[in-house]
Amino acid sequence: MNVVDALKARRTIRGYKPDPIPDDILLEILDHARLAPSNCNTQPWHLTVVSGEARDKLEKALVEEIVSGKAPSPGFKPGDADLGGVYKERQYDCAMRYYSTMDIERHERDKRQALMLKNWEFFGAPHVGFISMPGGMGPVNALDVGIYLQTLMLLLVEYGAASCPQGALAFYPDPIKEIASLPEGHEIICGLSFGYEDKGAKINEVTMDRAPLDSMLTLIK
Numbered sequence: 001m002n003v004v005d006a007l008k009a010r011r012t013i014r015g016y017k018p019d020p021i022p023d024d025i026l027l028e029i030l031d032h033a034r035l036a037p038s039n040c041n042t043q044p045w046h047l048t049v050v051s052g053e054a055r056d057k058l059e060k061a062l063v064e065e066i067v068s069g070k071a072p073s074p075g076f077k078p079g080d081a082d083l084g085g086v087y088k089e090r091q092y093d094c095a096m097r098y099y100s101t102m103d104i105e106r107h108e109r110d111k112r113q114a115l116m117l118k119n120w121e122f123f124g125a126p127h128v129g130f131i132s133m134p135g136g137m138g139p140v141n142a143l144d145v146g147i148y149l150q151t152l153m154l155l156l157v158e159y160g161a162a163s164c165p166q167g168a169l170a171f172y173p174d175p176i177k178e179i180a181s182l183p184e185g186h187e188i189i190c191g192l193s194f195g196y197e198d199k200g201a202k203i204n205e206v207t208m209d210r211a212p213l214d215s216m217l218t219l220i221k
């Protein structure tokens with residue numbers, strides 16, 4: 001598989017088989033992901049992978065936290081905060097594609113919330129990763145973490161696995177810090193549920209498009 005093939009094959013997957021990725025394969029993938037570049041080679045990312053009983057315990061704790069009505073307390077400003085203009089429109093389009101695939105109408109608030117809750121059930125994936133960086137770091141360091149995230153997602157594709165990056169997994173850090181113990185002073189920037197795709201899952205039929213090249217590019221000669 002070349003880079004273009006991997007880019008085209010990667011999609012956000014939200015329905016998984018229960019089978020875990022074997023430890024030796026997972027470690028091989030994670031060893032390759034270390035090759036991601038970063039500003040001054042600082043490599044500010046840390047990945048905590050939670051699987052097995054700890055994963056189930058964490059899912060239960062997170063769902064309890066959310067159902068209890070606790071307010072979110074992310075360590076970094078969420079990506080959907082203060083969106084306006086075309087960015088708000090794209091966010092809306094993304095949500096609408098997701099709901100229509102699942103036959104959910106906009107007014108069906110309970111169904112939308114139930115679908116949202118699946119974020120903290122890790123969409124049934126056998127593994128969940130928490131990508132963190134030191135709490136005092138800023139956007140340029142977050143860029144490094146994003147490069148690491150995409151590197152890891154493309155590697156998972158090459159190894160026949162799939163993933164779902166999740167900003168939502170940064171919203172309720174307390175149970176994660178308790179059960180998964182992040183490095184001292186780190187805050188979660190993004191979560192990543194991953195495993196093998198359930199090809200029959202309806203939720204995986206959702207498709208997203210991209211803005212045309214000329215809307216994001218300026219070429220000057």
Ligand SMILES: Cc1cc2nc3c(=O)[nH]c(=O)nc-3n(C[C@H](O)[C@H](O)[C@H](O)COP(=O)(O)O)c2cc1C
Nearest residue numbers: 010011012013094119164165166167168169190208
């Ligand atoms: C940093 C980041 C955070 C995301 N957070 C979530 C999330 O919390 N929940 C979710 O279901 N999808 C999440 N997504 C997936 C996006 O909705 C998805 O990447 C986008 O719609 C494009 O679709 P594609 O990945 O299938 O190409 C996130 C993606 C990224 C890159």
